Amino acid sequence: MPISAGPGPWRFGCAALGWLWLLMGSATAASLQVAPTSLQLTPRQNADALWLTNSGTTPVQVQVRVFEWRQDTGQDQLLPTTALQVSPPMQSLAAGQQQLIRVVRSDPTAPTTQRAYRVVVDELPSVDPRRTGMQFVLRYSMPVFIQPAGEQPLKHALQARVARLDDGRPALEVHNSGNSYAQLADIGVGTAERPQIIHPGLIGYVLGGQTMRWPLEVPAARLAGATFSAKINGESAQTPLPVAPAAR
Numbered sequence: 001m002p003i004s005a006g007p008g009p010w011r012f013g014c015a016a017l018g019w020l021w022l023l024m025g026s027a028t029a030a031s032l033q034v035a036p037t038s039l040q041l042t043p044r045q046n047a048d049a050l051w052l053t054n055s056g057t058t059p060v061q062v063q064v065r066v067f068e069w070r071q072d073t074g075q076d077q078l079l080p081t082t083a084l085q086v087s088p089p090m091q092s093l094a095a096g097q098q099q100l101i102r103v104v105r106s107d108p109t110a111p112t113t114q115r116a117y118r119v120v121v122d123e124l125p126s127v128d129p130r131r132t133g134m135q136f137v138l139r140y141s142m143p144v145f146i147q148p149a150g151e152q153p154l155k156h157a158l159q160a161r162v163a164r165l166d167d168g169r170p171a172l173e174v175h176n177s178g179n180s181y182a183q184l185a186d187i188g189v190g191t192a193e194r195p196q197i198i199h200p201g202l203i204g205y206v207l208g209g210q211t212m213r214w215p216l217e218v219p220a221a222r223l224a225g226a227t228f229s230a231k232i233n234g235e236s237a238q239t240p241l242p243v244a245p246a247a248r
Contacts (some may be wrong), residue, residue: 003070009061021190022040030142031054031057032053032054032055032056032060032062032121032140033054033055034050034051034053035050035051035053035068036050036142037140037142038140038142038143038144038145039103039119039143039144040145040147040209041105041145041146041147043110043111044108044110044149046104046108047102047104048103048106048144049100049101049102049103050064050101050103050119050121051098051100051101052064052091052098052101052121052140053064053097053099053166054093054094054095054096054097054098055096056095057095058126059092059095059126059226060092060093060123060126061091061092061093061124061126062092062093062099062121062122062123062185063090063121063122063124063166064086064088064090064101064119064120064121064122065089065119065122066081066085066086066103066117066144067079067081067120067150068080068116068117069116069117069118069143069207070116070207070210071207071210071211071212074163074171074173074212075212076204076205076212078118081117081202083106083115083117084104084105084117085103085104085106086101086103086104087101087102087104089102096160101119103119105146105241108221110148110190111146111148111149112145112148112149113148113179114145114146114148114154114181114207114208115146116143116144116145117145118141118144119141119142119144120140120141120142121139121140121142122137122138122139123138123139123142124137125137127147143181143197143205145181147231152179152229154178154179154180154234156176156180156181156182156208156233157178158175158176158178158182158232159174159175159177159241159242159243159244159245160173160174160175160228160241160242160243160244161173161243162220162223162226163213165213165215170215170216170218170220171210171213171214171215171216172187172203172213172214172216172228173212173244174211174212174213174241175206175210175211175244176206176207176210176212177209178208178209179208179209179217180208181205181206181207182233183202183204183232183234184202184203184204184205184232185201185203185230185231185232186201186230186231187199187203187216187228187230188228188229188230188238189222189223189226189228189229190226190227192228192229192237192238192239193238195238197204198216198218199214199216227240227241227243228240229241
């Protein structure tokens, strides 16, 4: 799923700009590979690792950064942070080389709520005066979650409704009143037992206490009175999404 980034605080969604957004499984694209594609740190775990691999035949230049991940006005937002550090932040990978990237917490204190970040790995364009035509580079964005201290169970609590974007298109709006993220895929309408899938594959995350909104390429008339379901956090079965109250 592609991402888009704009000036100032970064926002990313579903507009294709030739970049790649990988959220789960093993990430492989062109010669640059990143694994794993998500990190989960325990409350007192201070560091974890990513592996970058150049499986190609030429060197690649890589930049690694980390951002705080928030969701505002129904969109993802990436903000600068010092809570996590990455080392090394810049790297040249020779053909066939593998590099360990450490993701380190600046403050070892266990958080009181689940914290969400993203590690962004950019393949930088090479400088070659002999090159002609367009040059495509990749961006990987990996979620990092730091779990909170305490014995309170982490749960998501989702409600969904049809909303309208500023341009009039229908959208799926999902609010998560729980204290843990939910990853949504295979959005369906109708019963969870026999859903009509209107968005196959991964659509995105809803962080705890946040609201997300995704455009739907479905006629608005088809969504009137619809009930939704989704596969949540990699589960194989569809889960109904309770209907949210209409916005005032």
